[in-house]
Amino acid sequence: MQCGKKFMTSKPLKIAHLTTVHKRFDTRIFKKQCISLSRKDNYNVSLIVADGLGSTKHKNINIYDVGPSKNRFDRIFISAKKIYLKALDLDCDIYHLHDPELLNMGLQLKNKGKKVIFDSHEDVSEDIMIKDWVPFYFRKLISLIYNVFEKFICKQLDFVISATPYISNKFQEKGVISLDIKNYPIKEDYIYQKTNWNEKKNEICYVGEISKERGIIELIESLENLKNIRLNLVGSFSDSNLKKRCEKMKGWGQVNELGFLPQKEIYKVFNNSKLGIVTLHPTKTYLPSIPVKIFEYMAAGLPIVCSNFDFWEELIFKKYKCAVQVDPLSSSEIAGAVEHLMYNDIVSKKMIEEGIRAIKETFNWNIEEKKLYDVYNRIK
Secondary structure (H helix, E strand, O other), X not given: OOOOOXXXXXXXXXXXXXXXXXXXXXXXXXXXXXXXXXXXXXXXXXXXEOXXXXXXXEOOEXXXXXXOOOOHHHHHHHHHHHHHHXXXXXXXXXXXXXXXXXXXXXXXXXXXXXXXXXXXOOOHHHHHHHOOOOOHHHHHHHHXXXXXXXHHHHOOOXXXXXXXXXHHHHHHHOOOOEEXXXXXXXXXXXXXXXXXXXXXXXXEEEEOOEOOOXXXXXXXXXXXXXXXXXXXXXXXXXXXXXXXXXXXXXXXXXXXXXXXXXXHHHHHHHHHOOEEEEOOOXXXXXXXXXXXXXXXXXXXXXXXXXXXXHHHHHHXXXXXXXXXXXXXXXXXXXXXXXXXXXXXXXXXXXXXXXXXXXXXXXXXXXXXXXXXXXXXXXXX
16 A cells, blocks of 8 residues: 555646737736636736736736837737737747737647637627728728638637627627627625715716717717716727817816726726716617626616617616616707706615616626636636
């Protein structure tokens, strides 16, 4: 009989998340996926970015910076190449790609015997159709070419994760192994209604990218019918011409333009606002989308005024009565909903309770985290 038998411990699995587009502390990539994976004893997690802020280690995650991109061309061709070289240098077991311009790299990594996951944050082929920087007459052709390219690459990868069931279903129809992992909030991050409702100013908030398709024109128009109500506007404009147009509008005088803010400052905006706004236009991209801001508003204890999309009604508001849905193209409907909630404490406070209940019961990262672990267990 052999005594004192030594047990071999398995070598940690090396994982690298790659992005040229997103900031290093991006909520989906870093705060949710990287941190969740780093909690596993057998995972060694790294993140490769191109933001020019330098390499470091944060919350047990190694962050490697290949330097900032000068422009879109530089990001797609130069920064992507730098990230690929750094990825090779790390010699990881699994690579998790977060941007469509990295797809070709995914195929190269597969050819070197690596496991590769593509994370589709949005429906790229549909998104191309509304991109201002893509010439209008070429959008359909570019979208078609990208769709063929994406299908060809993704069928050869180990797994595709998507942010919504709609995107995941489209990949499955192409014969690609896919699963949706939604951007639900980390419920522990939020302190519900730290400021009492009655102590708040009459302010509403919009947080996110600011574009025509995301409803900024109608939102500012609605302010013309909302006296003594101000808008806390957080985010960056999609283009300078749109910003100039907005600044000339009558309602702009009621806007607190806050620009891009770090997450801690966004929490303060939530805490100072009475309502959250998500009035996206009914485009093919947005109709099946699940905006993370809806859930962040709910988690922060804010009643919501949002677009009257059937998908949102079925997914959330049929069970949890925490929003007023309106025609996003009607500034008068938006104004009416804001006024109704702003001056009806009983209804608004009931919506606050419903939104918080929804986050605690259903729409939180703890549930999606388990799906992430399952994907990694399947391919490792």
